[in-house]
Amino acid sequence: MKVTSRILAVIAVTLLYLPITSRCEPPKTCSLASWNIRILSDNSRTPEELSRIAMILQNYDFIAIEEVRDLRVLDRLTQLCTNYSYIASPQVGGGVKEIYAFFYRKDIVQPIGTACLLKDTSNYFIREPFIGTFKIGNFDFTICAIHLLFGDSAKTRRKELVLMRKVVAAIQKANYKEDDVILVGDFNFPYNDVGWQMGDYIPLFTGKTTIGNKSAFDNMWINEKYTREFEGSTRIYKYDHDEYNDDINAAYKACSDHRPISAKFYIDLLDDDINDYGNLQNIEVK
Numbered sequence: 709m710k711v712t713s714r715i716l717a718v719i720a721v722t723l724l725y726l727p728i729t730s731r732c733e734p735p736k737t738c739s740l741a742s743w744n745i746r747i748l749s750d751n752s753r754t755p756e757e758l759s760r761i762a763m764i765l766q767n768y769d770f771i772a773i774e775e776v777r778d779l780r781v782l783d784r785l786t787q788l789c790t791n792y793s794y795i796a797s798p799q800v801g802g803g804v805k806e807i808y809a810f811f812y813r814k815d816i817v818q819p820i821g822t823a824c825l826l827k828d829t830s831n832y833f834i835r836e837p838f839i840g841t842f843k844i845g846n847f848d849f850t851i852c853a854i855h856l857l858f859g860d861s862a863k864t865r866r867k868e869l870v871l872m873r874k875v876v877a878a879i880q881k882a883n884y885k886e887d888d889v890i891l892v893g894d895f896n897f898p899y900n901d902v903g904w905q906m907g908d909y910i911p912l913f914t915g916k917t918t919i920g921n922k923s924a925f926d927n928m929w930i931n932e933k934y935t936r937e938f939e940g941s942t943r944i945y946k947y948d949h950d951e952y953n954d955d956i957n958a959a960y961k962a963c964s965d966h967r968p969i970s971a972k973f974y975i976d977l978l979d980d981d982i983n984d985y986g987n988l989q990n991i992e993v994k
Contacts, residue, residue, distance in 0.1 A: 737939050738844045741768035741970035742892035749777035757962045762788035769813045772853035772892050776807040795823050800835040808838035808853050818843045820985055827992040839988050845975030847937045849888040858896045869903035874993045884986035887934035898924040912942050917967050919948035920956045926969050939972040
């Protein structure tokens with residue numbers, strides 16, 4: 709009993725003098741991610757594989773997912789990630805239909821308004837971008853996710869890429885004073901391709917984002933003038949190396965040919981957008 713009492717006393721004193729931040733302060737940052745999960749459908753993943761994907765997703769507070777094929781697989785993921793919810797887009801694409809999903813922690817992420825696809829009456833895009841506004845703490849932002857065409861030639865594929873600045877500008881114009889517009893997705897081009905015409909927007913990733921270090925196709929673009937909440941930290945999660953010992957075939961089959969990318973943003977700064985979010989329903993590139 710004497711030994712036990714001494715141990716308890718030591719523990720009590722240790723806890724008393726721990727820094728206050730480790731005991732009660734809420735987190736000051738959130739993690740936003742984007743991940744193209746290869747052919748993510750109800751039929752394409754075993755329970756074991758989907759559990760592995762779910763464990764990776766739970767590293768992030770908010771994830772834009774590209775290449776979803778059906779809602780059932782998203783429902784299965786929310787059963788595995790019990791503190792998460794999702795907003796899915798309508799189907800997009802030509803012969804092969806895909807769905808975008810905003811997958812997020814429902815205890816801290818607040819959807820604002822209704823997410824929607826960009827109007828594309830001119831048929832500029834094979835898969836129209838998906839746009840939504842969210843708030844985490846004091847950090848509110850509008851995110852635009854897209855999976856660009858992977859065509860037979862770079863010239864064909866680049867026709868969509870050169871429109872990215874117009875997409876962001878159209879969102880900002882419709883979004884009133886909410887200027888935190890973040891562009892994410894699988895662009896099928898590296899950050900330094902000649903097709904990028906993003907003005908004051910900068911890419912947050914320059915490293916390889918596909919397994920086996922093959923390509924730098926995934927990215928997240930922000931305007932630091934407006935998105936001052938960017939904390940400065942980014943990560944490309946190399947699960948093919950960390951979890952599958954560089955067995956590319958195993959990593960591809962279990963998860964994807966793409967790695968998740970993520971960045972941290974402060975959520976305790978003063979809101980500089982006055983909660984004026986505009987209307988995303990009629991955004992169109994002309």
